[in-house]
Amino acid sequence: ATPTAVTVGVGRAAEFGILIKNGDTLENAGQIDVAAFDKTGTITEGKPEVDDVITYGIDESELITLAASVEQNSNHPIAKAIVRKAEGLDLLNTTDFENVTGKGIKAEIDGKTILAGNKALMESNSIEIPQNVLEKYDELESQSKTIILLAVDVDMRGILSLSDKVKPNSKRTIEELHKMGIETYMLTGDNESTAMSVAEAVGIDKVEAGILPENKLDIVKGIQSNGSKKVLFTGDGINDAPALTQADIGVAMGNGTDIAMESGDVVVMEGDLENVVAAVQFSKKVMRRIK
Numbered sequence: 001a002t003p004t005a006v007t008v009g010v011g012r013a014a015e016f017g018i019l020i021k022n023g024d025t026l027e028n029a030g031q032i033d034v035a036a037f038d039k040t041g042t043i044t045e046g047k048p049e050v051d052d053v054i055t056y057g058i059d060e061s062e063l064i065t066l067a068a069s070v071e072q073n074s075n076h077p078i079a080k081a082i083v084r085k086a087e088g089l090d091l092l093n094t095t096d097f098e099n100v101t102g103k104g105i106k107a108e109i110d111g112k113t114i115l116a117g118n119k120a121l122m123e124s125n126s127i128e129i130p131q132n133v134l135e136k137y138d139e140l141e142s143q144s145k146t147i148i149l150l151a152v153d154v155d156m157r158g159i160l161s162l163s164d165k166v167k168p169n170s171k172r173t174i175e176e177l178h179k180m181g182i183e184t185y186m187l188t189g190d191n192e193s194t195a196m197s198v199a200e201a202v203g204i205d206k207v208e209a210g211i212l213p214e215n216k217l218d219i220v221k222g223i224q225s226n227g228s229k230k231v232l233f234t235g236d237g238i239n240d241a242p243a244l245t246q247a248d249i250g251v252a253m254g255n256g257t258d259i260a261m262e263s264g265d266v267v268v269m270e271g272d273l274e275n276v277v278a279a280v281q282f283s284k285k286v287m288r289r290i291k
């Protein structure tokens with residue numbers, strides 16, 4: 001590869017807000033077979049809003065206060081939405097805060113254990129989910145919402161449902177990738193039905209939902225070894241760092257965490273998904289010039 005063409009390519013890409021860390025990356029990007037994406041903050045805006053608040057033997061404002069008090073310790077988009085929902089309420093002090101990756105939050109308030117997260121979080125803490133709560137959970141899940149359960153000690157006290165809008169150019173990005181013969185995947189910790197409806201809305205080929213962050217890495221590895229495919233992975237969160245590192249090309253959304261940005265070979269500023277397409281096109285152009 002002529003160093004000049006690569007340097008020019010890297011420089012041109014930077015003008016479009018695409019930071020390419022080294023020339024090899026640019027050369028690889030044009031040979032991608034599969035583009036895999038995280039959902040929240042990558043395909044979707046990552047700014048969910050709380051829709052429904054359902055309580056069990058507790059006031060609505062108390063439920064929101066407890067949820068926001070534990071979530072104020074987290075940077076997750078879900079946490080930020082819950083804290084926004086509590087605007088005007090006095091939040092409580094928490095101790096023993098624990099971020100359970102891919103599941104939710106655990107913390108103590110006034111000697112009580114508060115859990116806020118998904119079914120898996122409740123299961124791993126041996127919290128029983130009553131039948132009526134499960135029914136409500138399934139009903140909301142079928143509306144493609146992200147559902148957060150809140151438990152106080154061993155009692156299930158409420159459900160918060162959230163929804164997140166798809167980014168305006170996600171669909172176009174997926175279409176462009178398909179035109180280049182690239183297969184698309186979505187890898188997400190969110191529930192299956194929410195994941196499926198987002199994938200359908202943007203035309204993504206394959207979905208892996210309800211997965212833990214380390215599984216994102218395994219799935220990327222699996223795609224790579226199955227037919228020796230080259231995989232580009234795009235993500236924005238701390239969770240995504242292992243998959244970003246494992247992928248042949250890791251593309252970090254510039255609105256994400258510092259860890260994601262450090263792990264990516266390519267950083268797309270302002271989270272513009274269409275720049276993923278631009279990076280692949282730049283690469284193809286540079287490679288043509290080299291050949």
Ligand code: ADP
Pocket residue numbers: 038039040071074076078079101102103104105116117118146147148187188189190191213237239
């Ligand atoms: P994604 O792959 O969509 O970015 P994450 O792995 O970050 O998802 O989160 C997966 C799931 O874990 C969320 O859908 C949610 O159910 C739960 N979760 C993660 N962080 C939190 C949090 N701060 N509060 C409550 N639930 C959370």
Ligand code: MG
Pocket residue numbers: 038039040041042236237
């Ligand atoms: Mg994410």
